[in-house]
Amino acid sequence: MMTLAAGLLCGALGLAMLAGLWRIIAGPSVADRILGFDMITVSSAGLIGVLSMLWRTALFLELILVLTMLGFMSTVALVNYLQRPDKELMIPPKKERP
Amino acid sequence: MNLKEWIVLALALGGTAFIVLAAVGLLRLPDLYCRAHALGKAMTLGLILLLLALWVELGVTHAGLVLPLAVLFQLLTIPVGGHLLCRLAKRRGLPQWRPEEEKRSQP
Numbered sequence: 539m540m541t542l543a544a545g546l547l548c549g550a551l552g553l554a555m556l557a558g559l560w561r562i563i564a565g566p567s568v569a570d571r572i573l574g575f576d577m578i579t580v581s582s583a584g585l586i587g588v589l590s591m592l593w594r595t596a597l598f599l600e601l602i603l604v605l606t607m608l609g610f611m612s613t614v615a616l617v618n619y620l621q622r623p624d625k626e627l628m629i630p631p632k633k634e635r636p
Numbered sequence: 637m638n639l640k641e642w643i644v645l646a647l648a649l650g651g652t653a654f655i656v657l658a659a660v661g662l663l664r665l666p667d668l669y670c671r672a673h674a675l676g677k678a679m680t681l682g683l684i685l686l687l688l689a690l691w692v693e694l695g696v697t698h699a700g701l702v703l704p705l706a707v708l709f710q711l712l713t714i715p716v717g718g719h720l721l722c723r724l725a726k727r728r729g730l731p732q733w734r735p736e737e738e739k740r741s742q743p
Contacts, residue, residue, distance in 0.1 A: 569730070599699060627724075
């Protein structure tokens with residue numbers, strides 16, 4: 539029962555990670571891509587939670603803390619980088635080379 | 637199955653459902669601001685429910701107080717990240733979705 543439920547939860551969180559990956563690939567602006575990255579970070583933290591629920595260990599709890607903290611720090615760093623006035627938020631499409 | 641397993645199962649299923657809802661919002665909504673809105677609420681609640689399920693499963697003697705710390709950290713950081721992104725986009729003048737334009741362009 540618990541194994542089946544853990545498999546279901548892992549599949550759902552994997553689908554959420556795929557949604558974040560699609561937003562990274564297709565997002566029209568750089569901020570959309572950062573949102574997709576946030577989605578992937580949080581779903582992988584949830585995946586670690588589900589796995590340690592299945593294995594009944596407390597070994598990976600600090601990993602959850604570190605992972606979410608890294609995601610937040612990278613978001614803040616990217617936003618601070620993009621706040622410079624010479625950085626484009628919408629990347630224009632590439633021109634055809636002659 | 638005893639009561640504790642039912643509680644753990646309900647909390648974990650609810651948390652995963654909220655994370656999947658956030659993913660659907662990330663895929664389907666038309667605008668950066670709408671997507672950040674979907675992520676900032678649903679993802680926070682989903683991850684908090686998952687961590688509470690893990691805490692109930694492991695117990696205080698095993699897990700200690702790391703998981704409430706993680707819950708507090710989530711509650712502080714995920715909305716702040718969404719707000720930073722939206723403020724950046726608003727300052728740089730990212731175009732905003734309006735429902736009237738879509739209605740006008742559809743027929």
